[in-house]
Amino acid sequence: MVKVQFLPVNKTVEVPRGKSILEAARIAGVQIESTCGGKGTCGKCKVAKRSANSKDATTQWVLACQYFLQEETVVFLDEKKEVSQRKTSLDQIKKIILEPSIKKYVLQVPKPSLENPVPDWERLEALLPDSKITFRRSLAVSLPRILRENNHEVTVVMDSMVPIAIEPGDTSNRCFGLAIDIGTTTIVAHLIDLIGGQLISSRGMTNPQNTFGADVISRITHASQGPSQLEELQKRVIGGLNTLISELSEVNAVASEEIYQAVVVGNTTMSHLFLGIDPTYLAPAPFTPVFQQEVEVEAKELGLAMLSTGKVLVLPNVAGYVGSDTVGVMVSAEVNSLEGINLIIDIGTNGEIILVGTGKILTCSTAAGPAFEGAEIKFGMRASGGAIEEVRITDDVQLEIIAGDKARGICGSGLIDAVAEMVRVGIIDPSGRFQLKADQLKKLPPLIASRVRSSSSGQAEFVLVWAKDTVIGEDIVLTQKDIRELQLAKGAIAAGTKILLKEMGVKFTQLNKVMLAGAFGNFIKKESALGMGLLPPIPIKDIITIGNAASEGAKMVLLSAKERIRAVELAKTAEHIELSNKKGFQDEFIKSLSLGINF
Amino acid sequence: MKDELLKALVNLDEEEALALVEKQIEAGQTPLEIVEICKNGVEIVGKRYSEGHYFLADLIMAEEILKGIMGIVEPYLSVDVPTNGISIVFGTIEGDIHDLGKNIMIYLLRSSGFQVYDLGVDVSPEQFVKAVSETGAPILGISVLLSFCVGSIKKVVDLLEEAGLREQVKVVIGGYPVNQTVKEYTGADYYATDVTNAIAICRGIIKK
Ligand code: B12
Ligand code: FES
Numbered sequence: 001m002v003k004v005q006f007l008p009v010n011k012t013v014e015v016p017r018g019k020s021i022l023e024a025a026r027i028a029g030v031q032i033e034s035t036c037g038g039k040g041t042c043g044k045c046k047v048a049k050r051s052a053n054s055k056d057a058t059t060q061w062v063l064a065c066q067y068f069l070q071e072e073t074v075v076f077l078d079e080k081k082e083v084s085q086r087k088t089s090l091d092q093i094k095k096i097i098l099e100p101s102i103k104k105y106v107l108q109v110p111k112p113s114l115e116n117p118v119p120d121w122e123r124l125e126a127l128l129p130d131s132k133i134t135f136r137r138s139l140a141v142s143l144p145r146i147l148r149e150n151n152h153e154v155t156v157v158m159d160s161m162v163p164i165a166i167e168p169g170d171t172s173n174r175c176f177g178l179a180i181d182i183g184t185t186t187i188v189a190h191l192i193d194l195i196g197g198q199l200i201s202s203r204g205m206t207n208p209q210n211t212f213g214a215d216v217i218s219r220i221t222h223a224s225q226g227p228s229q230l231e232e233l234q235k236r237v238i239g240g241l242n243t244l245i246s247e248l249s250e251v252n253a254v255a256s257e258e259i260y261q262a263v264v265v266g267n268t269t270m271s272h273l274f275l276g277i278d279p280t281y282l283a284p285a286p287f288t289p290v291f292q293q294e295v296e297v298e299a300k301e302l303g304l305a306m307l308s309t310g311k312v313l314v315l316p317n318v319a320g321y322v323g324s325d326t327v328g329v330m331v332s333a334e335v336n337s338l339e340g341i342n343l344i345i346d347i348g349t350n351g352e353i354i355l356v357g358t359g360k361i362l363t364c365s366t367a368a369g370p371a372f373e374g375a376e377i378k379f380g381m382r383a384s385g386g387a388i389e390e391v392r393i394t395d396d397v398q399l400e401i402i403a404g405d406k407a408r409g410i411c412g413s414g415l416i417d418a419v420a421e422m423v424r425v426g427i428i429d430p431s432g433r434f435q436l437k438a439d440q441l442k443k444l445p446p447l448i449a450s451r452v453r454s455s456s457s458g459q460a461e462f463v464l465v466w467a468k469d470t471v472i473g474e475d476i477v478l479t480q481k482d483i484r485e486l487q488l489a490k491g492a493i494a495a496g497t498k499i500l501l502k503e504m505g506v507k508f509t510q511l512n513k514v515m516l517a518g519a520f521g522n523f524i525k526k527e528s529a530l531g532m533g534l535l536p537p538i539p540i541k542d543i544i545t546i547g548n549a550a551s552e553g554a555k556m557v558l559l560s561a562k563e564r565i566r567a568v569e570l571a572k573t574a575e576h577i578e579l580s581n582k583k584g585f586q587d588e589f590i591k592s593l594s595l596g597i598n599f
Numbered sequence: 600m601k602d603e604l605l606k607a608l609v610n611l612d613e614e615e616a617l618a619l620v621e622k623q624i625e626a627g628q629t630p631l632e633i634v635e636i637c638k639n640g641v642e643i644v645g646k647r648y649s650e651g652h653y654f655l656a657d658l659i660m661a662e663e664i665l666k667g668i669m670g671i672v673e674p675y676l677s678v679d680v681p682t683n684g685i686s687i688v689f690g691t692i693e694g695d696i697h698d699l700g701k702n703i704m705i706y707l708l709r710s711s712g713f714q715v716y717d718l719g720v721d722v723s724p725e726q727f728v729k730a731v732s733e734t735g736a737p738i739l740g741i742s743v744l745l746s747f748c749v750g751s752i753k754k755v756v757d758l759l760e761e762a763g764l765r766e767q768v769k770v771v772i773g774g775y776p777v778n779q780t781v782k783e784y785t786g787a788d789y790y791a792t793d794v795t796n797a798i799a800i801c802r803g804i805i806k807k
Contacts, residue, residue, distance in 0.1 A: 039780065221747050283747035284694025285721050432654055459651060480651035487654065580696040589699070590655050 003072045005052065006030045021047060021064035021075055022211065031206050032077065036213065038065035044375065048076040098197045101160045101561040102177065102260045106170045109152045120144055130161050138309055139166050157260055160561070164260060164309045176259045178245065178306065179554035181325065182237060182266030182274055183207060184216055184349065185373065188551060189244040191252060197559050203247050208240040209233050214375060215349055216269040217283055223273060224280040234276040242305040259306035262299065263558040264314045265550050267323035267350065271314050285580065287320030294568055315557065316571035321365035326352045328553025329517045330570045331563055333546055335361060340512035343497065347520045349373055351493045355500040361570065362503055364577040366496030368489040372412035372520060376485050379476045381409035386471055388414040388464065389523065393421040396447040397464060408471045410464065413523040418464060418478055419486055420528035423595045427452060427462055430596035432483050434460035455479065487593045490534050494592035497536060498599065499582055508536035508599050517549040533597040601636055608640030611660045613667065620668050630672040637665055641710040649793035655699070662706055683712035685805050688730045689740040690718030693751045697744035700774055704740065707794050708801065724754040731759065731768050738804055739770045746776035749785060756786035769804045773797055
């Protein structure tokens with residue numbers, strides 16, 4: 001066995017000699033990013049490590065999945081809290097009429113007497129508005145004691161007129177719920193006060209299923225291997241959520257038994273895995289989910305850290321790749337009361353697009369791929385400390401870097417900026433090709449021209465940051481292949497948008513608003529997205545960001561039983577357009593690859 | 600003039616290329632010679648695509664130009680354009696509907712003289728085996744973009760074995776998740792991630 005210490009989290013584990021650092025991290029419960037699931041191809045698991053045996057050992061950068069432990073080792077991780085902080089900091093609850101399905105009744109139950117020896121349950125039942133409630137053994141268990149120890153004053157917690165808890169005394173001023181957003185990359189839990197209707201606080205973390213690969217397909221592949229692998233994935237996400245919930249409970253002095261309901265949104269794969277339902281047939285065509293309707297289960301069935309008899313509600317999905325997160329977006333954007341024709345896009349690895357108008361709701365999902373998350377990009381990274389998030393090209397390159405002044409890599413919003421700027425100044429042409437001829441280079445400002453070069457492998461590249469200004473000590477470049485990768489992602493989103501417009505029979509000029517949902521939509525520079533034709537060319541003022549609309553929708557459902565009905569209706573109304581068998585998709589896709597406006 | 604045509608093709612200059620072909624036909628150049636230049640041209644375009652210099656739209660453009668040229672040349676062709684006589688069965692594996700990569704491969708293989716049987720997308724292992732057995736093709740190309748579907752390629756290889764066809768056909772795979780590990784896992788003979796390499800592999804197979 002060898003000892004491994006992870007810093008700065010300071011966790012130490014012993015693992016058999018020859019295990020990789022990534023495996024050791026898994027055992028220690030420490031997060032290391034691993035987009036390829038440990039195949040050694042994505043490069044995202046890079047960590048600094050040092051031998052623990054000799055004092056003057058040097059620190060080396062290694063791939064955690066490919067470095068096999070032979071001796072006691074110290075591993076340094078950078079904390080990537082910013083990812084989730086970025087995601088949670090955007091939230092605010094829309095104004096809605098508060099009518100949660102959770103209600104509390106404070107009851108002064110009459111004491112029994114010899115003349116009238118009515119059972120405890122019946123005396124209590126008689127005081128409730130709907131006096132015919134089902135007897136629940138689990139609540140009756142401690143009822144006699146609770147009544148008698150509290151002078152017969154109790155509070156009954158009801159969820160849609162079903163009692164879920166009986167609490168001693170008057171607890172009517174405390175009532176909490178959770179809105180949960182399970183993303184493939186990030187999971188977030190919001191603690192909500194159901195009385196005042198406000199958000200108390202939120203916590204997020206990297207989805208702990210991440211060690212099995214970054215995209216849904218790799219998670220499904222793992223789950224498809226058998227019941228124990230499926231259970232492993234379910235445990236991981238629930239374990240992660242429980243960590244978040246216990247943090248929320250502790251910081252806000254809320255007991256887990258005071259959390260009465262949870263509303264969950266996520267893509268269809270994540271919903272399946274959260275419920276422990278086999279997602280295998282979501283991966284191959286025809287991408288069939290096991291269920292589509294809303295699902296309600298008791299928390300104890302899942303082991304979620306809240307009132308065990310409280311309900312966990314997973315919102316309905318629309319199709320295999322249009323999940324309850326999209327339904328959440330539809331709820332929060334109030335698509336049923338929007339004026340005119342509106343387009344909503346959630347840009348991510350899987351871009352979900354909603355087009356609302358002419359009495360219809362059309363949805364599709366388009367496989368943008370991980371470029372927007374910084375994967376498959378040579379120096380790509382998530383939006384965390386050290387990531388270049390904004391790029392401007394003038395006489396030279398100007399950058400904005402998240403939390404710091406030295407760059408480590410580039411995140412999705414930075415990438416879009418960089419490429420849009422490179423096209424604008426002519427480093428690449430709209431087809432995405434580097435302009436390497438001497439006369440083309442001469443037109444560029446000298447400092448910029450000096451950044452365009454051919455790599456040792458003969459590939460053209462652009463130096464964004466010289467080695468001396470980076471954390472990693474090498475030039476941060478964008479390669480021709482990176483640009484191609486971004487074009488594929490851009491092409492998929494733009495083509496999906498065009499197909500929906502065509503399907504509805506409208507032109508982009510008829511669009512009232514384009515709404516960008518999701519964390520990414522908030523950080524992307526609209527000018528750049530418009531400039532490269534990622535979005536239809538409508539006036540920039542009509543492009544608005546709507547924050548983490550999926551989470552927002554979950555919160556609204558938690559706070560209003562009417563919104564829950566609306567969610568179910570919207571999911572039913574929404575038509576799913578399957579792009580993989582749309583005749584025109586391929587042509588649109590290829591046309592949309594160009595980095596100019598081509599709507 | 601030959602070089603000029605090649606250059607026009609490679610630079611995707613449609614007008615210039617078509618004009619040159621007209622001129623060359625008038626000047627008495629044989630249509631087969633022109634077809635030969637086109638093949639070389641497409642090969643260079645493919646290479647530039649592999650290097651990332653050209654992209655999908657450029658390949659489509661090349662295809663357009665080629666179609667234009669063939670339109671001019673065909674009336675003068677007394678014989679069919681010769682193929683290299685080698686046939687390839689090609690398709691995207693079961694459960695997978697991605698077909699752009701497959702189509703590009705097929706286009707480039709055809710331009711290099713191969714005779715390609717395109718089985719389309721979502722092709723079951725049984726269909727692949729049936730096609731190999733019916734055509735007697737020495738090469739089977741399988742495209743896979745969804746990592747989930749990699750297992751079905753293994754099934755193709757196993758079924759080929761069972762049918763006693765494994766010896767007569769080389770299995771070449773390619774697509775997003777494909778690498779050395781995937782090749783080994785599926786039991787395929789070769790893999791390629793870029794087109795130049797892919798075509799070189801197919802040529803290499805026949806030479807052996
Ligand atoms: C376009 C696209 C689509 C289109 C497909 C259109 C079509 N008719 O093919 C659409 C939108 C329909 C689609 C659907 C899906 N897609 Co898709 N798609 C892509 C995308 C963006 C580009 C693929 C592409 O066409 N590339 C261009 C071609 C030319 O390249 P290529 O296929 O790699 O082929 C080249 C080489 O690989 C090689 N090659 C290919 N085949 C062969 C075979 C042989 C024998 C050889 C030698 C060589 C070779 O040569 C080719 C030419 O250079 C990729 C992301 C990416 N960056 O690759 C995702 C991607 C492949 N899709 C993915 C997924 C998951 C899906 C979906 C299942 C789910 C989804 N929505 O995300 C859906 C299907 C369900 C649905 N309703 O959405 C994932 C797969 C992830 C994984 N781990 O398996 C990817 C990687 C995106 C991602 N990371 O999420 N997709
Ligand atoms: S390279 Fe290590 S997880 Fe991808």
